Amino acid sequence: MKFKLFLILFTFSIIKILGTGQQPDKIIINNKEYDLLNNPLDAYFEKHPDDHPIYGPKIRKKTEKELMIPFSTSNYRGYIATFKIENNTLSLVDLKLLDLDSGKDRYISVFKKIFGDRKVDLNYSGILVIPTGELLESAHFGYSYLYDKYHLMTIQRDAVIKEKELNKDEFIRFKVDQFKAYKNTEEYKTEVKNHLKSWNGDKKFELSRKNTRGMSKKEIAQLKKEYEFPPSEEHINNFLFVLINPDFVIIDY
Template sequence: MAAQLPDIITLEAKEMDLYTNPLEPFWETFSKRKPNFKITENCKRGYVAGWAIKDNQLILTQIKGKHYARSLFFGDKLVELSMKKLFPKSKSNYILANWYSGKLRIPAGPMTQYEHYNYNSRFEKEIIITVNKGNVIKMVTLDYTQQKLVVNLR
């Protein structure tokens, strides 16, 4: 499997790669049927989601991906998935990721080792954010060059 396109997260006004896919547990948590996304070699999940940390909460801000939708007369049709289609009852432009609990891995600094598989490449630093039901619990920066752990108080 090829290296995968990561999701994107905005952290302290900076857009960064996100080497975790917090939208994946959504389908199971809410017993939703995952759309039949058009997959590619470098994006097996078929979409790229945009995220942000806002007021110590993990927020889904966008989703980009195409999926096959049933058409009565023309068979499956490839259409763009939107936030409105995914969350039709929401009146907001973003969604609190209250289904997600786990760690977010954000690479920072130059790449030190490339791996042509999933998200296995290594970087000088990594930011690890612990999330519980959409709420940020802890954020730490692992600095592999200094062999140091920095706890970011929020």
């Protein structure tokens, strides 16, 4: 599939109304804190579920209060992690959880409760995306923000092996190239299958008697027309291009 820049930007504009922007993790570089448009702990928690601040056993005990999950539409993770680059090494220096008792959007550190004094080996490999310039567009959908400058860092098992400053146009080209490489992965195939499965589920419900009861024949005909064909490859790719952050796909830039 050939990506067209105008189509990407059009898709970016359309999805502004589809979701909520997410509170990013943070990263400290040369004693300055930046937003981080990646979540390196996702892969870590898959391998170390007991360290998860919400679903692991170290913070929440098996009580009725366990059902009170710190959740916000602006932070589906429920936590904010802070990382640091020091001596060309990526490390985790803090982990904060939404404080349910405060009644406000306030976060408290749970790093010591989970990790104590031990060093956390993230074993992260991927490309970190750090916005360093002015915000140009905010799609309010995941991390679909557009800045005029970015700092990219390629990490291999927590070690920085490459870094580079990119402007907006260079960053868009990087995202397109990374997505093309992502399409060759098993993760991409899984996401496509899940998207089609979700579409079929929606179709089954939307066209069910329960849902169409009370609709006019014209309304039902229009609904059937909307579900006449499954989403095209181009539609799915444009959706995944904005939704998915394939930071594990390492390419040159």
